[in-house]
Amino acid sequence: xxxxxxxxxxxxxxxxxxxxxxxxxxxxxxxxxxxxxxxxxxxxxxxxxxxxxxxxxxxxxxxxxxxxxxxxxxxxxxxxxxxxxxxxxxxxxxxxxxxxxxxxxxxxxxxxxxxxxxxxxxxxxxxxxxxxxxxxxxxxxxxxxxxxxxxxxxxxxxxxxxxxxxxxxxxxxxxxxxxxxxxxxxxxxxxxxxxxxxxxxxxxxxxxxxxxxxxxxxxxxxxxxxxxxxxxxxxxxxxxxxxxxxxxxxxxxxxxxxxxxxxxxxxxxxxxxxxxxxxxxxxxxxxxxxxxxxxxxxxxxxxxxxxxxxxxxxxxxxxxxxxxxxxxxxxxxx
Amino acid sequence: xxxxxxxxxxxxxxxxxxxxxxxxxxxxxxxxxxxxxxxxxxxxxxxxxxxxxxxxxxxxxxxxxxxxxxxxxxxxxxxxxxxxxxxxxxxxxxxxxxxxxxxxxxxxxxxxxxxxxxxxxxxxxxxxxxxxxxxxxxxxxxxxxxxxxxxxxxxxxxxxxxxxxxxxxxxxxxxxxxxxxxxxxxxxxxxxxxxxxxxxxxxxxxxxxxxxxxxxxxxxxxxxxxxxxxxxxxxxxxxxxxxxxxxxxxxxxxxxxxxxxxxxxxxxxxxxxxxxxxxxxxxxxxxxxxxxxxxxxxxxxxxxxxxxxxxxxxxxxxxxxxxxxxxxxxxxxxxxxxxxxxxxxxxxxxxxxxxxxxxxxxxxxxxxxxxxxxxxxxxxxxxxxxxxxxxxxxxxxxxxxxxxxxxxxxxxxxxxxxxxxxxxxxxxxxxxxxxxxxxxxxxxxxxxxxxxxxxxxxxxxxxxxxxxxxxxxxxxxxxxxxxxxxxxxxxxxxxxxxxxxxxxxxxxxxxxxxxxxxxxxxxxxxxxxxxxxxxxxxxxxxxxxxxxxxxxxxxxxxxxxxxxxxxxxxxxxxxxxxxxxxxxxxxxxxxxxxxxxx
Numbered sequence: 060x061x062x063x064x065x066x067x068x069x070x071x072x073x074x075x076x077x078x079x080x081x082x083x084x085x086x087x088x089x090x091x092x093x094x095x096x097x098x099x100x101x102x103x104x105x106x107x108x109x110x111x112x113x114x115x116x117x118x119x120x121x122x123x124x125x126x127x128x129x130x131x132x133x134x135x136x137x138x139x140x141x142x143x144x145x146x147x148x149x150x151x152x153x154x155x156x157x158x159x160x161x162x163x164x165x166x167x168x169x170x171x172x173x174x175x176x177x178x179x180x181x182x183x184x185x186x187x188x189x190x191x192x193x194x195x196x197x198x199x200x201x202x203x204x205x206x207x208x209x210x211x212x213x214x215x216x217x218x219x220x221x222x223x224x225x226x227x228x229x230x231x232x233x234x235x236x237x238x239x240x241x242x243x244x245x246x247x248x249x250x251x252x253x254x255x256x257x258x259x260x261x262x263x264x265x266x267x268x269x270x271x272x273x274x275x276x277x278x279x280x281x282x283x284x285x286x287x288x289x290x291x292x293x294x295x296x297x298x299x300x301x302x303x304x305x306x307x308x309x310x311x312x313x314x315x316x317x318x319x320x321x322x323x324x325x326x327x328x329x330x331x332x333x334x335x336x337x338x339x340x341x342x343x344x345x346x347x348x349x350x351x352x353x354x355x356x357x358x359x360x361x362x363x364x365x366x367x368x369x370x371x372x373x374x375x376x377x378x379x380x381x382x383x384x385x386x387x388x389x390x391x392x393x
Numbered sequence: 394x395x396x397x398x399x400x401x402x403x404x405x406x407x408x409x410x411x412x413x414x415x416x417x418x419x420x421x422x423x424x425x426x427x428x429x430x431x432x433x434x435x436x437x438x439x440x441x442x443x444x445x446x447x448x449x450x451x452x453x454x455x456x457x458x459x460x461x462x463x464x465x466x467x468x469x470x471x472x473x474x475x476x477x478x479x480x481x482x483x484x485x486x487x488x489x490x491x492x493x494x495x496x497x498x499x500x501x502x503x504x505x506x507x508x509x510x511x512x513x514x515x516x517x518x519x520x521x522x523x524x525x526x527x528x529x530x531x532x533x534x535x536x537x538x539x540x541x542x543x544x545x546x547x548x549x550x551x552x553x554x555x556x557x558x559x560x561x562x563x564x565x566x567x568x569x570x571x572x573x574x575x576x577x578x579x580x581x582x583x584x585x586x587x588x589x590x591x592x593x594x595x596x597x598x599x600x601x602x603x604x605x606x607x608x609x610x611x612x613x614x615x616x617x618x619x620x621x622x623x624x625x626x627x628x629x630x631x632x633x634x635x636x637x638x639x640x641x642x643x644x645x646x647x648x649x650x651x652x653x654x655x656x657x658x659x660x661x662x663x664x665x666x667x668x669x670x671x672x673x674x675x676x677x678x679x680x681x682x683x684x685x686x687x688x689x690x691x692x693x694x695x696x697x698x699x700x701x702x703x704x705x706x707x708x709x710x711x712x713x714x715x716x717x718x719x720x721x722x723x724x725x726x727x728x729x730x731x732x733x734x735x736x737x738x739x740x741x742x743x744x745x746x747x748x749x750x751x752x753x754x755x756x757x758x759x760x761x762x763x764x765x766x767x768x769x770x771x772x773x774x775x776x777x778x779x780x781x782x783x784x785x786x787x788x789x790x791x792x793x794x795x796x797x798x799x800x801x802x803x804x805x806x807x808x809x810x811x812x813x814x815x816x817x818x819x820x821x822x823x824x825x826x827x828x829x830x831x832x833x834x835x836x837x838x839x840x841x842x843x844x845x846x847x848x849x850x851x852x853x854x855x856x857x858x859x860x861x862x863x864x865x866x867x868x869x870x871x872x873x874x875x876x877x878x879x880x881x882x883x884x885x886x887x888x889x890x891x892x893x894x895x896x897x898x899x900x901x902x903x904x905x906x907x908x909x910x911x912x913x914x915x916x917x918x919x920x921x922x923x924x925x926x927x928x929x930x931x932x933x934x935x936x937x938x939x940x941x942x943x944x945x946x947x948x949x950x951x952x953x954x955x956x957x958x959x960x961x962x963x964x965x966x967x968x969x970x971x972x973x974x975x976x977x978x979x980x981x982x983x984x985x986x987x988x989x990x991x
Contacts, residue, residue, distance in 0.1 A: 090867070091868040091870065092867070104875065104911065143579060152660065223694065227662075230475065339691050341689045341694060347690065
């Protein structure tokens with residue numbers, strides 16, 4: 060296992076080098092730079108040149124890249140051009156919000172999606188199967204943006220049950236420790252804050268969960284169907300095992316492999332920032348931050364966050380590969 | 394079995410669909426237009442503004458202030474303690490010297506003050522930290538007498554010395570804090586832009602403290618807009634102690650003299666301010682004990698937050714929501730007096746645009762009134778010149794070119810295009826005629842794609858066939874700055890309420906009278922000379938005459954096509970009073986009261 064991890068870490072480094080080169084190059088190929096965005100309608104060639112010099116953008120590209128890599132190896136991802144904030148620090152500060160949202164959504168998606176998939180497979184072609192698959196299809200087809208606004212309108216404006224956005228109320232007293240609101244409030248024993256954080260998390264998590272849930276439900280269903288046709292399932296039933304044990308201990312465990320892959324990919328996608336959900340619910344995560352940075356051509360943020368997301372994906376892939384060995388004893392790590 | 398399950402599934406889907414549609418139709422703020430008194434304040438921009446709401450009286454007489462306070466304490470449980478404003482984004486920095494954006498400006502307006510400020514809903518500078526001022530005969534020396542007994546939020550005294558230190562921080566590149574800020578990547582954009590540069594390039598030669606309550610400015614040459622510049626939201630004073638103490642951390646540690654003090658800034662969420670109990674101007678002290686400025690980037694989500702009462706006021710609405718808010722008695726709609734103009738610019742490297750007949754044909758082909766009526770949500774007005782009506786250099790006598798498709802066709806024929814115009818010669822090459830619009834909403838063009846499409850349709854009726862083009866905002870600005878766009882939509886929002894800021898910026902030629910790439914190489918020396926002259930006079934009456942003259946020439950020669958002025962809308966809950974919209978967006982919250990909701 061140890062050697063395997065070392066091998067994977069080396070791969071990670073190569074991936075990061077490749078990603079950094081690509082991002083660095085591409086983002087500078089796009090016309091327009093931070094100076095132009097800062098100045099807006101008052102951008103004139105003289106103003107832009109002046110601001111570019113002040114921002115250090117007139118140095119040759121390879122020099123800028125080498126400076127970037129040298130700093131990145133020390134953990135310094137650069138400083139935002141528009142706000143002069145250190146990127147590494149900002150990523151660490153904003154990422155917990157994205158993690159909370161992503162995990163909230165994945166918990167809903169998995170807890171609903173997997174049982175839905177199992178039951179659909181077991182009661183194949185029944186009304187339950189058909190309607191749950193239609194339900195899943197609807198979830199995938201609805202634009203997250205629209206769904207989010209509808210949820211806000213229904214639960215916040217009409218029913219006043221839940222807040223319309225952000226992580227906490229305007230008058231909340233919150234001193235971040237880890238910046239995971241749910242964790243911090245439990246650490247401090249502040250249950251009101253915990254409840255408030257949870258209330259703010261529900262709607263965005265639901266909105267974000269619809270697509271993963273649909274994918275997980277369908278994946279589970281088709282994987283289960285395949286497994287349920289296998290000989291060893293017939294054997295288990297022939298041996299007289301209770302149906303529930305057949306489904307859960309024998310069928311599900313084998314059906315889970317593709318489902319784990321899908322869940323892993325979905326977590327990766329969500330962690331790279333659910334931009335639309337974050338915008339509609341004013342959720343301060345990294346997705347929207349990255350998109351704003353792209354529009355503003357804030358190179359350090361774009362580079363730093365993309366690199367960070369690349370790391371996340373590689374780590375998640377590693378976790379998924381290790382999980383395979385747990386679920387399926389036939390799989391060996393090489 | 395299979396058929397039944399499909400039928401059942403379809404039934405469920407249909408039910409869901411009905412539910413979804415009914416929710417969608419009950420969409421935000423669509424209460425049936427009530428036949429009640431609608432609380433709408435519309436500000437007339439062509440006449441001296443007269444607010445008919447009772448609201449205005451609160452500001453002018455001290456006794457009324459006390460009445461409001463008494464009312465608030467009489468119903469303590471229901472009275473909100475904080476005024477919560479929903480903003481469109483995140484402030485960049487809370488150090489006024491290094492910012493250019495209005496979102497940072499909104500927070501800064503509450504914390505800091507300058508020598509003068511814009512009066513209520515106008516662009517007239519009135520005393521703030523300066524009690525009075527005099528100018529020398531030649532317009533080069535300005536002497537300001539300061540208010541007394543003023544302290545910064547950290548206890549430091551405000552005096553002439555503090556003014557001198559602030560101007561040194563802004564304009565002297567060798568000032569230690571200025572150097573540190575520049576090294577950290579900050580840009581002192583507005584000081585450079587409004588005063589001509591730093592150190593020896595600045596029009597301000599020196600700033601001296603004659604005595605603790607008198608400051609003297611010596612200018613290299615008279616600057617007409619000087620007082621209007623000083624009223625801008627960026628030229629406000631920070632505590633010199635704080636500047637030294639915080640160095641490059643001034644963005645997160647604002648210390649001013651204003652009616653509100655900084656409490657905290659939760660990044661990406663909100664900024665919290667509290668009332669300054671030691672504010673020097675007791676009559677204008679903050680009415681609410683706290684102000685919270687919340688960041689809600691999406692227009693619809695922000696409106697929903699207003700509907701739930703989580704915020705009390707907001708800026709930034711979709712044009713279609715404006716009508717809904719106007720007719721809903723739960724809300725107030727305020728319009729900021731127009732300080733923004735949207736235009737359609739010619740790049741004079743296009744040979745065909747050099748012919749005034751072609752330019753006239755284009756301007757007469759466009760039905761501006763229809764565009765304003767349909768696409769501005771009721772907040773727009775047709776523009777016939779560069780300045781919006783609120784500015785004192787506006788020429789009310791200009792009669793716009795008539796909308797006349799037939800006349801346009803005839804002009805084109807006279808110019809040699811009897812079969813219409815679809816190809817042009819741009820910079821020597823024959824290319825299809827492209828018209829560019831921006832991909833982002835701007836204050837002067839709330840939905841540029843729709844407006845561009847409408848303009849293109851009007852032009853097509855007259856035989857001018859354009860192909861609509863767009864590209865992302867940063868690229869758009871880049872290409873415009875380099876004079877690469879042949880025919881494009883753009884606009885301007887005034888910085889300081891002075892006509893120079895509107896007209897000279899666009900129609901003054903360069904320092905050597907060269908045509909500027911960023912303005913499509915427009916090249917009219919007569920207009921430029923008039924504007925350059927007006928920039929250095931200090932008598933407003935004389936300057937006004939010159940600006941009016943310039944606007945008339947620009948109109949007659951159709952140097953550019955002016956489409957519309959916009960009055961950006963603000964939505965408030967009906968129980969919010971005392972909010973005074975200002976054309977420059979510099980708005981103060983010390984007069985705002987959120988009454989307990991009924």
